[in-house]
Amino acid sequence: MPKILVLNGPNLNLLGTREPAVYGTATLADVESTCREAAKAHRADVDFRQTNHEGILVDWLHEAGAAAGTLGVVLNAGAYTHTSVALHDAIKAIAVPVIEVHLSNIHAREPFRQQSWLSPACAGIVIGFGIAGYALAIDGLARTAPARAGAKP
Ligand code: DQA
Secondary structure, eight states, X not given: OOXXXXXXXXXXXXXXXXXXXXXXXXXXXXXXXXXXXXXXXTTOEEEXXXXXXXXXXXXXXXXXXXXXXXXXXXXXXXXXXXXXXXXXXHHHHSSSOEEEEESSOGGGSOGGGSOOSSGGGSSEEEESSTTHHHHHHXXXXXXXXXXXXXXXX
């Protein structure tokens, strides 16, 4: 079964209690269920992870690049989105498509959030749809996989 890696960065383990007015009340476990449901519709498996450490995200991206059968990566890098050249480079270094996801609309927030170092390296971005954005990203990866593989749509 093809696999989709869903990677979550710093502070996303606190979803549900963290700034609910911005991020909602759904927990990271709810995000995981949403991802599994979305992937099931495409007969894909989800490997769902969270870390507060930038280098671990880099390692996981490399792992995705080396693994056979990985359809793509859904990445919410949290605050590292706005700071990390290392993540930008890691995304560029792997052949697997990476979709950047944010729960909130980062462009409608503080100026320091309005720049993403990841977007230019990503295959797509889904921003501002709350946890539904993860399902949209998985759907997008699955729908575009045949075209990426060179098949007619
Ligand atoms: C976030 C947006 C980031 O600016 C922030 O640092 C997060 C969450 C989002 O999902 O909206 O941790 O990535």
